[in-house]
Amino acid sequence: MAIRIRLGDYERVTGDVLGRDAIGCFPRMTEAEALEAGRGVWRLDMKIVSRERFLLITDAGQGLVRAVAEITAVTEHDTDRGRKKALEANLLGPGHPMYDTYINQPDPLANDSRNSVKYGDLPEELPFRTRDCACGCGGTTTHDFVPGHELRAIQARVREHFGGSVLSFITWLDAELPPAAPAS
Structure with missing residues (x-):
């Protein structure tokens, strides 16, 4: 399975545990900005996350994939809403099957849930599961x-x-x- 994080609207933040000054999606954001905005902090199921390799960052507005990355680590952080997790990941680029299939395409894990985090199987990740x-x-x-x-x-x-x-x-x-x- 892959993990999909759906970004909400852009907003400025203070005191972010990851040191960010803004989160959410804004027009013309780069893939690196999308990854930074979407990598944390979330309530994630460690039993699932620890097995996953790929991360898709999508925007709620257009429903498009804004970044495709390979997860390298999961970190835990104390927040005002309890202990949450962030993903460390490296962006993928042209030539990688996950990138080529999903970047700037509709969210392959779209659903009607308000939850920004979604886990799902994607056919392009099968060769990378082993x-x-x-x-x-x-x-x-x-x-x-x-x-x-x-x-x-x-x-x-x-x-x-x-x-x-x-x-x-x-x-x-x-x-x-x-x-x-x-x-x-």
């Missing part, structure tokens, strides 16, 4: 790891960097990371 397992085993998957291989990858790093000592790894991790925010 990727190499992140553990390095040579297997392929539609997720980051072949099932069970995330533990294999962690164990390999513990052996390589901590002499196989899980306690050493946890001690190092606790020293490197700031304390986690309490779950709400």
Whole structure:
């Protein structure tokens, strides 16, 4: 599935957690401006978002795709409306099948919902759904790891960097990371 974010009307903002001074769509905005305006902050389902690779930014006015990007990360931010997420992404360009099919075309995931976020399957993304397992085993998957291989990858790093000592790894991790925010 891809994620579609539909931009509303242009508006100036202050105190934006992403440092933006405006959000929404305006005439003649560039693809980079559309991505910046639409990448966050949203209430996103992490179970879905963590598996997705592509982001389409559309405008509510004309219903056209204004930017096509590949998602590289999801970040969390405290807002006055609770904890929300933003997408980090790289714009795609001419020659990429997702870009060539959707840029400046009607929203392929248009619906009557007022929700700006929509998840949906797009045929052009199918060749990109399979990727190499992140553990390095040579297997392929539609997720980051072949099932069970995330533990294999962690164990390999513990052996390589901590002499196989899980306690050493946890001690190092606790020293490197700031304390986690309490779950709400």
